[in-house]
Structure formats: structure tokens, C-alpha cells
Amino acid sequence: MKLAEETFLTDDFLRQLINVGEVDILVGLPTHNNAKTIGSIVQTIRSGILRGFPRERAVIINADGGSRDSTPELVTGVSIDDVRPASNLYALRTLHSISTKYASSPASGAALRTILAAAELLRAKACVVMSPESVNIEPEWLSKFLRPIYDDGFDLVTPTYRRHKFEGLLITNLLYPMTRALYGLRIREAYPPEFGFSGRLGSQFLGHNVWSDGTDGAGVELRFTLDAIAGGYLIGQSFLGEKAHVERHAADLVPALRQTVGVLFSALEPDFPVWSAVAGSQPAPTTGADHEVLLQPLRVNRKRLREMFSTGVAELESVFQTILSPSTLAELQRIARLGEEDFHYPAELWVRTVYEFAASYRKSVISRDHIIQALAPLFRGRVFTFLMENRNASAEDVENNIEGLCLEFERLKPYLLQLWTSRE
Amino acid sequence: MREMIISELSQALHEIARGFAHFLPRLIVIVILAFVGWVIAYVVKALLRSLLRLIKFDKLSENAGASQLLTEAALPSATEMLSRFVFWVTWLGVILLGVRALGILGLQDQIARFFLFLPRLFVAMFILFFGLLAASFFSRAVLLAAVNANVPSPRVLSLALRSIIIVFVLSIVFEELGLAEQTMLIAFGLAFGALMLGLAIAFGMGGRDLAKRFLERRFVRGKKEEENEDELSPL
Numbered sequence: 001m002k003l004a005e006e007t008f009l010t011d012d013f014l015r016q017l018i019n020v021g022e023v024d025i026l027v028g029l030p031t032h033n034n035a036k037t038i039g040s041i042v043q044t045i046r047s048g049i050l051r052g053f054p055r056e057r058a059v060i061i062n063a064d065g066g067s068r069d070s071t072p073e074l075v076t077g078v079s080i081d082d083v084r085p086a087s088n089l090y091a092l093r094t095l096h097s098i099s100t101k102y103a104s105s106p107a108s109g110a111a112l113r114t115i116l117a118a119a120e121l122l123r124a125k126a127c128v129v130m131s132p133e134s135v136n137i138e139p140e141w142l143s144k145f146l147r148p149i150y151d152d153g154f155d156l157v158t159p160t161y162r163r164h165k166f167e168g169l170l171i172t173n174l175l176y177p178m179t180r181a182l183y184g185l186r187i188r189e190a191y192p193p194e195f196g197f198s199g200r201l202g203s204q205f206l207g208h209n210v211w212s213d214g215t216d217g218a219g220v221e222l223r224f225t226l227d228a229i230a231g232g233y234l235i236g237q238s239f240l241g242e243k244a245h246v247e248r249h250a251a252d253l254v255p256a257l258r259q260t261v262g263v264l265f266s267a268l269e270p271d272f273p274v275w276s277a278v279a280g281s282q283p284a285p286t287t288g289a290d291h292e293v294l295l296q297p298l299r300v301n302r303k304r305l306r307e308m309f310s311t312g313v314a315e316l317e318s319v320f321q322t323i324l325s326p327s328t329l330a331e332l333q334r335i336a337r338l339g340e341e342d343f344h345y346p347a348e349l350w351v352r353t354v355y356e357f358a359a360s361y362r363k364s365v366i367s368r369d370h371i372i373q374a375l376a377p378l379f380r381g382r383v384f385t386f387l388m389e390n391r392n393a394s395a396e397d398v399e400n401n402i403e404g405l406c407l408e409f410e411r412l413k414p415y416l417l418q419l420w421t422s423r424e
Numbered sequence: 425m426r427e428m429i430i431s432e433l434s435q436a437l438h439e440i441a442r443g444f445a446h447f448l449p450r451l452i453v454i455v456i457l458a459f460v461g462w463v464i465a466y467v468v469k470a471l472l473r474s475l476l477r478l479i480k481f482d483k484l485s486e487n488a489g490a491s492q493l494l495t496e497a498a499l500p501s502a503t504e505m506l507s508r509f510v511f512w513v514t515w516l517g518v519i520l521l522g523v524r525a526l527g528i529l530g531l532q533d534q535i536a537r538f539f540l541f542l543p544r545l546f547v548a549m550f551i552l553f554f555g556l557l558a559a560s561f562f563s564r565a566v567l568l569a570a571v572n573a574n575v576p577s578p579r580v581l582s583l584a585l586r587s588i589i590i591v592f593v594l595s596i597v598f599e600e601l602g603l604a605e606q607t608m609l610i611a612f613g614l615a616f617g618a619l620m621l622g623l624a625i626a627f628g629m630g631g632r633d634l635a636k637r638f639l640e641r642r643f644v645r646g647k648k649e650e651e652n653e654d655e656l657s658p659l
Contacts, residue, residue: 170658191659254572256658300656304574312571315578319564322486365483367561373568383656 009117013100017121020096024056025049025146026124028115031062032106034132035069041137042075042097045130048142049095053150059122062099063114065106071132072099109210109217112224116206124199126150129221131193136244144238144287145196154285155233157196158225160188161243162292165390165398166300168243169383170253172402174354175222175260181409182268182416183229184278188237188291191222191260201233219259226267230274239288253376262372265361268420276417281410293395305384306343310336312377319374323360328352332378345385347408353378355412359419450526454519461518469511476503490556513542548600555593559586584623591615 009017027045031038042060049058062075076099102114112129119127126149128142148154171189179190210223228235268275283290313320313336320329331349338344354375361371390398476482485491485502500508520535563586570578595612599605 167657168659169656253658260659298656308571308574311574311578315567315571319568366564370564370568373572376572379658 008102009114010100013098013114013118014121016098016100017118020059020098020122022057023059023096023122024125024150025053025058026115026119026122026127027058027060027142028112028119028127028129029060029062029075029132030065030108030111030115030129031067031071031075031132032065033067033069033071035067035071035074037135038071038132039074041130041132041134044137044139045142046095048139051139052143052146055093056150057093059096059098059118059124061115061118062097063111064099064101065111066101066104072101075099107217109220112217112220113206113211116202119199119202120206124202126196126198127202128196129194134194134244136242138241141194141240144240145194148236148238148287149196149198152236153234154196154236155198155201156225156228156235158187158189158192158235158237158284159194159240160237160286160289160291161239162241162289162294163243164294164296164298165393165395166298166387169386170256170260170379173350173382173386173405174379175264177351177402177406177409178264178354179226179229180281180406181413182275182278183226183271184275184281185229185235186281186283186406187225187229187235190225191219191263192225193221194240195221195225196238197224197228198233201228201231204231218255219263222260222263223267226264226271230271235284237284237286237290239286239290239292242294253379254373257372257375257379258369261357261375262368265358265372266368268358269362272420276420279413281406291399293398295395300387302384302387303340305380305387306340309345309377309381309384312380316374316377319366319370322365323371323374324353324356328356332381335381343381343384343388345381347405348412350382350405351408351412352415354409355416355419358416362420453526454522457522458515458519461515461522464518465511465515468514469507472510473503473507476506481506484557485553490553517542544600544602548597551600552593552597555589555596559589559593562586562589580626584619588616588619591619 027049029038029042029045034041045060049056060075062072064072064075076097098118100114102110115127115129118124126146128145130137130141145157145159148157171191175190176186176188180186205224205227208227210220211217225235313332317329317333320332324332328349332353335343335345335349357371357375360366361368365371386401389401393401481503482491482501490502517539520538523531524535563582566585567578567582569575570581575581591612595608598608
């Protein structure tokens with residue numbers, strides 16, 4: 001057993017890992033105060049292992065960020081007997097369940113690092129990280145993530161979901177089109193809440209210098225995906241079904257931008273040799289549907305979105321002058337003055353805006369975190385237009401609109417390259 | 425009588441000529457020193473200008489908000505200003521060192537005071553620059569946070585914070601320079617007090633709306649539902 005990571009793993013955790021020995025399957029479960037949901041999730045995971053991998057050596061690793069609601073005890077307390085009577089399943093090997101507290105406060109980066117280190121120490125062949133918020137998890141999810149890795153040699157399997165057409169707008173309007181245009185691979189969920197990966201990809205990423213950048217590893221899952229693409233690893237997608245709805249608020253937008261756009265922008269600099277050489281995009285091998293869209297009506301306060309956009313453009317003019325080109329800023333100021341009926345933030349202008357933000361982020365024209373925060377009001381304007389365009393749209397229309405935006409990102413990629421390589 | 429006048433005049437002329445002859449070498453030395461000092465100052469200025477351009481000092485100054493102040497005052501860029509400042513300090517310093525070495529009475533104390541003042545001047549400039557940088561950073565942070573939280577009048581909040589930091593920095597700068605310390609202390613106290621009073625009044629006036637919104641959210645059902653309308657998950 002390799003003990004390269006003993007510096008940040010506790011002695012007790014290392015002792016437990018040594019007792020487990022080598023494994024074939026590792027399930028990582030990062031938690032923080034998830035007592036309400038974690039019991040059923042762990043039972044489902046165990047059921048999934050018993051159904052899909054009864055002969056393999058498996059372990060569940062819970063990396064806890066200082067829960068005060070007995071979450072770790074619930075993870076380790078669920079026994080095989082809780083699963084068996086309901087599903088009539090029998091384990092041929094002991095299924096270990098280990099919990100460790102990596103810190104007294106949650107940090108997704110530290111949690112993933114703990115799981116990766118455990119995977120490396122246990123020489124796990126195939127691993128999966130499950131979200132403690134996925135309340136609609138099914139036992140089949142384990143196989144959907146792990147089979148392509150265990151049997152077919154994939155290195156990373158990301159999920160695809162059935163989502164409402166207005167859920168995950170930051171992904172559909174920025175993250176997916178931009179990663180697809182720059183890295184050339186059509187990964188729907190590049191920032192996945194749950195994903196599977198091979199032991200070799202985990203070990204390679206563990207050696208990366210992303211753990212000490214002072215961000216507590218926020219958005220490290222996106223960095224993991226981008227690294228896998230840039231490293232030429234075999235990547236696939238698996239359709240899981242409906243995505244569990246997590247209660248979020250408007251104030252969550254800036255942290256979400258930091259975790260996604262901030263990580264993407266910061267990855268562009270080291271990955272420049274990779275993405276600058278890519279033209280067009282290729283679909284990723286997918287098991288099941290590429291995506292599915294739900295269309296039930298949803299009440300959205302569109303007026304407030306537009307107002308926050310207009311206020312942002314007016315109030316942040318001095319900030320935008322340092323980030324955006326004069327023509328882009330002038331166009332934004334023009335549409336900010338339009339009424340609700342005439343308002344339209346076109347795809348081309350949105351793509352130019354995002355690319356200019358990316359180039360300014362690279363040049364650090366102001367604090368990088370301020371650049372990310374300044375994008376929030378503009379994103380709200382784009383969301384307003386997306387909602388208006390797709391108000392009565394069918395699933396096919398929504399997909400066509402997203403595809404159109406993706407192609408716009410691909411078409412304007414030379415503009416980003418031009419901004420990137422220009423001196424000022 | 426006439427001979428006496430001529431004698432006195434010629435003696436005076438002799439004295440002037442002797443004095444001039446005595447002073448001329450010093451004058452020549454001073455001119456040479458001034459020239460050497462100019463060359464040294466010019467080289468230092470050129471080197472400093474290249475260095476500042478290399479580290480993109482103008483960009484830093486722009487971020488600090490110092491460039492905006494300079495533009496409004498119709499002054500050259502921050503790089504040019506600092507280069508010129510160092511040029512004049514170097515040139516003047518070399519000349520004064522030369523004059524001191526020549527032992528001209530009456531100037532010794534003034535020159536010593538000038539050289540003692542220089543470190544304080546540099547420290548004051550350092551504080552001013554980084555103070556402006558901090559004012560710019562924190563006021564922008566407040567502006568962005570206020571815009572994203574949909575707080576009314578974000579620019580006023582940002583400007584208030586910027587003013588407080590700048591007033592505070594200026595008071596430190598003047599204290600460092602030892603210029604009218606008492607006056608600056610009183611002026612700072614007055615300005616800071618006035619600003620706080622203004623903010624308190626503004627907060628009180630604006631608070632009416634805030635209290636109204638809070639009560640509406642708490643007791644009016646329809647309003648609460650409207651607030652919950654746009655809970656769209658970005659991820």
C-alpha cells in the first residue's frame with residue numbers, strides 16, 4: 001500500500017484503510033450536515049453495490065466536513081441487514097464503510113482530495129463520488145457510473161439528467177457551450193454533483209497543484225473534468241433520470257459563478273495549448289439519453305431579473321469599462337434602456353461578453369473575483385432573454401436554442417483567441 | 425578728492441574681482457555638479473520609467489484610482505509623474521550634496537533638513553498610493569456586493585466607503601509629512617464626524633423603506649409569494 005498522502009489523512013483513517021486492504025470499487029460520499037437524507041442514500045448505494053458488483057471488493061468512504069447532526073454515524077451505521085430484507089440481496093464480500101472528518105468546516109476540494117487519496121491508497125479500479133443531496137438516487141446509478149469504467153476502460157463518466165427547461169441556466173447558457181467550444185467535447189454536466197472515475201485518473205489528478213490555491217477547492221469537480229479532457233482521457237456520459245431539485249436562492253448566483261465560471265476561466269491559462277488547437281466539437285459517448293427536458297409551468301419573476309440587469313449595467317459602468325470593449329459596453333447600455341417587451345440580449349452579444357470577461361480575467365485588469373461578480377447582473381439579463389425566448393417552447397425548441405448558442409460560442413472562438421493573444 | 429574716489433573705486437573693483445576670482449571656481453564646480461547631477465538624474469529617470477512600464481505601474485495606478493485623479497488634474501500618467509519626481513529629487517539631491525561639500529555657510533542646516541525630510545516624503549507617497557489602492561478595491565467590492573444583493577443606491581454606499589478610506593489615508597499622509605498636524609487632526613475629526621452623521625441620517629431616512637419592506641414581507645402573504653417566484657437554480 002502506498003502512503004504518499006499520509007500528511008493530510010489522519011492516523012485513524014489510515015489505520016482503517018489499511019484494515020480494508022485493496023478494493024475494486026470505491027464509493028466516495030462527501031457530507032456536511034446531511035442527516036435527513038444520508039441514511040436512505042447510503043442504503044441505496046449499498047443496494048447498488050450488492051446488485052451490480054456482488055463479487056467485487058468495495059468500500060464506502062465518507063469524507064465529512066464537521067457535521068453536527070451525526071451524519072458520519074448514520075453512514076457507518078447502515079448495515080447490510082438494512083438492505084437485505086427489502087431487496088433479497090447477498091454480499092459475497094464484506095462491504096466496508098469508513099468515515100473520516102477532513103476538517104471542521106465543509107470544503108469540497110478537501111473532501112474530494114480525501115476520497116482520491118483513499119482511492120489511491122486502496123488501489124481502487126473504479127470509483128464514484130455521490131452527492132449527499134441526490135435524494136432520488138437509484139441503485140442502478142452505481143452501475144451506470146462504474147460499469148463503463150470497470151468493464152469498458154473509460155476514465156471519467158459524467159451524468160446527464162432530465163431537467164426542467166429553466167433549471168441549470170448557468171450550465172445551459174455558459175458552462176456547457178463554452179467548455180464544448182473550447183475543449184471540443186460535448187459534456188453536458190462538466191460540473192457534476194456525482195461522477196465516476198478510474199483509479200488512474202484519480203491518481204493523476206491527486207498529484208495536481210489545485211489543492212493549495214486558497215479557494216477551499218470550490219468547483220474542483222469542474223477542474224477534474226477539464227483536466228480529464230485536456231489529458232486525453234476516455235470520457236463518457238450516463239443518463240440518470242430526473243435531477244433532484246435543491247432549494248437555492250437568487251443570492252446563490254455569485255458563489256455558483258465562482259465555482260463554475262471562475263474555475264473555467266482560471267483553467268484556460270494552463271490549458272491554452274490544448275484549447276487553442278481545438279476546432280469544432282465532438283459528442284461524448286453516452287449511455288441512455290443525452291438529455292431530457294421537463295416543460296411544466298414555472299412562475300418566475302422576470303421583471304426583477306431585467307431590473308437587476310439594467311441597474312447592474314448602469315451602476316457598474318466604471319467596472320465594465322475595464323473589462324469590456326467599448327462596443328460591447330455600448331450595446332449592453334443600449335439594451336439596458338429597453339422596455340420589457342423589446343428587451344433582447346442576443347446570443348452573439350452574450351458570447352462576446354463572456355469571452356471579453358475571460359480575456360480580462362486572464363489579464364487581471366481588476367481583482368479576478370470582482371470580474372466574476374461583475375458577470376452576475378449580465379447573466380441575469382441573458383436569463384431574462386432565455387426565459388422569454390423559451391416561454392412557450394417545446395423540448396425540441398429549447399434544445400435547438402441551446403444548440404444555437406453552442407454554435408455561436410464555437411463560431412466566435414477565434415475572437416477569444418484574438419483577445420487572448422493581444423498584448424493589451 | 426578725485427584721486428581718493430578713483431582709489432576707492434579701483435579698490436572696490438579689485439575686491440569684486442578678487443571675490444569673483446575666489447567664487448568662480450566654486451561656480452564652475454557647481455555648474456559641473458549640476459550637469460553631472462542632471463546626467464545621473466536623467467539615467468535614473470530613464471531606468472525607473474522602463475521598470476515602471478515593465479511592471480505595468482500605470483495599470484496598477486489605474487486600479488488604485490490614482491490615474492483618474494491625475495487625468496482630472498490634467499497631469500501626466502502615474503509612471504511619468506513618478507519618473508519626473510525621482511528625476512527632480514535626484515538632481516536636487518546631487519546639487520545640494522555638492523553645495524554642502526563646498527562649505528557655503530547658512531545652507532548646511534537647510535540641506536540637512538531636506539535630506540531628513542526625504543524618507544518621510546517617500547513613506548507618505550507609499551501610504552498615499554496603497555491607500556488609494558485599498559480605497560478603490562474596497563469601494564468596488566461594496567459596489568459589486570450591493571448591486572448583486574439588489575441593495576438600493578449601491579454607488580452611494582461605494583462612494584461613502586471610498587471617501588472614508590481616502591480621508592483616513594490623507595490624515596495619515598499629512599501626519600507623516602508633519603504638515604499642520606493639529607489642523608489636519610481637527611479637519612479629519614470634522615470630516616469623519618460629518619460623514620458619519622450624514623450616513624446615519626441617510627440610513628435613518630432609507631430605513632423607512634427597509635422597515636416597510638420587512639413588514640410587508642412578514643405580514644403580507646401575496647408579497648411573500650412574489651419574492652419566492654424566481655428561485656431558479658443556476659446549476
